[in-house]
Amino acid sequence: MNVYNDMDSMGYAEMVEGCRRHDAAAQRALYDATAPMAMGVCMRYAASREDAQDMLQDGYVKVFERVGQLRDSKRLMSWVYSVMVNNAIQTCRHNRFERLASDMEPLTKPLDLEPYLMQDIVAAMQQLSPRERLVFNLFTVEGYSVDEVAKRTRTTNVAVRVMLSRAREKMREALS
Amino acid sequence: MKDWKEYEVEPDEGVFEKVERRLKMRRLWRVGGWTAAAAVVVAVGVLVATMRPTVPTQERERVAEKAVVPTMPAEVPVVAEATDERPETATPTAAVLPTTAVRETVAPVVAATAVQSATSEPAKAVAETAVAAAPVAKPAPAPAAPKAEAEPVRTAGGEGEENAVAEGTAEVHAAKAGEGGTTPTVHEDNVVWVPNAIAPHSDVDDVRTFRMVFTSTVDNFNIQIFNRRGMRVYSSSDPQFQWDGTFDGSDVPQGAYVWVATFRDTSGRLRQEKGTVTVVR
Numbered sequence: 418m419n420v421y422n423d424m425d426s427m428g429y430a431e432m433v434e435g436c437r438r439h440d441a442a443a444q445r446a447l448y449d450a451t452a453p454m455a456m457g458v459c460m461r462y463a464a465s466r467e468d469a470q471d472m473l474q475d476g477y478v479k480v481f482e483r484v485g486q487l488r489d490s491k492r493l494m495s496w497v498y499s500v501m502v503n504n505a506i507q508t509c510r511h512n513r514f515e516r517l518a519s520d521m522e523p524l525t526k527p528l529d530l531e532p533y534l535m536q537d538i539v540a541a542m543q544q545l546s547p548r549e550r551l552v553f554n555l556f557t558v559e560g561y562s563v564d565e566v567a568k569r570t571r572t573t574n575v576a577v578r579v580m581l582s583r584a585r586e587k588m589r590e591a592l593s
Numbered sequence: 594m595k596d597w598k599e600y601e602v603e604p605d606e607g608v609f610e611k612v613e614r615r616l617k618m619r620r621l622w623r624v625g626g627w628t629a630a631a632a633v634v635v636a637v638g639v640l641v642a643t644m645r646p647t648v649p650t651q652e653r654e655r656v657a658e659k660a661v662v663p664t665m666p667a668e669v670p671v672v673a674e675a676t677d678e679r680p681e682t683a684t685p686t687a688a689v690l691p692t693t694a695v696r697e698t699v700a701p702v703v704a705a706t707a708v709q710s711a712t713s714e715p716a717k718a719v720a721e722t723a724v725a726a727a728p729v730a731k732p733a734p735a736p737a738a739p740k741a742e743a744e745p746v747r748t749a750g751g752e753g754e755e756n757a758v759a760e761g762t763a764e765v766h767a768a769k770a771g772e773g774g775t776t777p778t779v780h781e782d783n784v785v786w787v788p789n790a791i792a793p794h795s796d797v798d799d800v801r802t803f804r805m806v807f808t809s810t811v812d813n814f815n816i817q818i819f820n821r822r823g824m825r826v827y828s829s830s831d832p833q834f835q836w837d838g839t840f841d842g843s844d845v846p847q848g849a850y851v852w853v854a855t856f857r858d859t860s861g862r863l864r865q866e867k868g869t870v871t872v873v874r
Contacts, residue, residue, distance in 0.1 A: 441613065448609045453601035460602050473604055477612040482619070486828070498598055503830075507813050511861075535600040558597050571810065 430490040437485055444481055451480075451497040458498060460539050461554050462505035464547060476504040502559060509551040510570050525582045530557065533592055541591035545584050552577055553584035787852075790871040793838035802835035803852070803870050811856040813863070818852045818870070826850065838872045847874045 432450065435443020456473055463469035480500050487496050530538055542550050548570075555566045556577075567577045786806040793801050805816070811832055818827040818836060826840040838845055850872060855865045 444613070445609060448612070452604055452608070454598055456602040456604040457597070457600040461597070461600075469602075470604055470608055474608055474611055474615070477609075478615050478619070481612065481616055485825075494598065511812060511857075530595065535595065535597070539600070 429493045433484060433487055433490040433493060436481060447480075447484075447493070447497075448477060451494060452477075454494065455497055455501045457535075457539075458501040459505065461542055461558065462502075462509055462551060464543055464550075472505060472508055473501075475508065476501045479504055506551065506555070506569050509547055524578050525585050528557070528585045528588055537592065538588075541588050544591050545587055549580050549584035549587065552580040553588065556581055787868055787870070789869065790873055791836075791838055792873040793844065794874065802837050804835045805832065805854060807832060809859045811858055814854070814856040816852060816854040818850050820845065820850055821848065832856070844874070845872055847872055 428446075429450075432443050432447045436447055452473070455476060456469065459469035459472040459476065460466070463472050480497055483500065487493065542553065545553060551570060552566055555561045555569065556563065561569065563574050563577050563581070567574045570577070788800065788803060791800055791803045795801055803818070814832040815830045816828065816834060817825055819825050826845055827836045829836075848871065849869050851867065851869050853865065853867045855863065857863050
């Protein structure tokens with residue numbers, strides 16, 4: 418049975434240490450402990466479950482190659498989460514930009530996601546275009562500002578606002 | 594407020610195994626690269642030693658007289674030399690993937706001198722990766738094309754900084770071996786410029802930090818710098834990074850360091866470049 422099953426920080430420490438030594442059992446344990454959360458992240462950023470699993474794979478290759486950068490093993494979950502998000506950004510950043518309608522579109526009303534179930538929200542997200550989905554996630558879920566989103570996706574503030582507005586409209590439509 | 598870390602979805606079976614396989618391949622690629630390159634160093638070194646015994650001496654003299662003290666801004670002579678030996682300059686930034694193998698010409702000489710250099714195994718191996726990727730007797734066309742495209746890079750870079758370093762005969766040899774001066778390398782989609790030496794405490798701004806210059810945006814960027822014992826002293830995923838020759842806040846010892854950069858170029862291909870950078874104090 419899995420030696421690392423208990424989730425306290427001691428277990429994490431052993432997991433991380435083992436992964437630094439490229440120990441396969443430790444890697445498996447780390448994966449088992451973090452995969453459902455990581456898959457959840459990928460499901461939000463990807464267009465489909467298949468794309469999400471590809472993104473998950475890429476993400477874990479990065480996780481295991483960079484595990485040496487994790488100083489505090491107690492922060493394992495947060496760290497894996499951020500590696501997954503950054504991987505998602507890098508993967509999705511490639512997508513071409515849709516043509517922007519106008520230069521100065523005002524931001525539409527914020528969409529309150531509280532009333533909805535996460536799985537419904539994610540299902541609605543999969544109906545957005547890749548760019549809209551990326552921007553919507555970074556702004557609404559990760560909580561980045563428009564400026565930060567623009568910087569991380571390497572576009573302009575205007576583009577981000579346009580994507581965000583479109584995403585909100587589509588989400589509103591899909592969730593109602 | 595929703596805690597999205599609690600949103601969990603079970604992935605399919607088999608994902609972990611795929612990840613393990615990829616990690617193994619990547620490790621083999623790295624190790625294989627070094628050993629293959631090392632094997633070629635020996636082979637080519639022997640070949641050159643029997644074919645062109647005089648060249649190394651001549652080159653050595655040329656470089657010796659043009660060796661520049663790190664802080665000296667007057668590196669024009671080295672520039673001239675670098676352009677002459679432009680193909681060699683490609684050596685430090687050789688691609689591991691054999692497809693981008695257009696850089697060799699005087700590479701054999703590089704091999705010969707590099708064998709004698711005091712740089713570490715990986716550094717040597719890196720220098721010969723380009724050789725591994727191309728046959729020994731690569732003709733002149735290579736210099737012509739890269740040269741033309743290198744010019745805009747230098748001006749685009751704005752400074753045309755050359756970081757010729759000469760410290761001891763070993764480094765002089767290395768400098769001769771295509772590592773003296775600028776090392777622009779022409780790739781199909783991005784032109785990359787990296788210094789091959791830095792002097793962090795120099796008066797001259799341009800030679801203080803190690804960085805890479807691209808002609809177009811790159812994605813999925815990651816660079817790591819290692820010392821001779823394989824310990825990582827720096828890493829970054831920002832293409833605009835600058836390494837000031839420190840590790841954990843303190844200056845690293847003078848010497849040769851290996852850098853490995855991976856990125857996706859404008860044609861979408863995943864590329865890996867390697868090179869050495871000498872830190873001069």
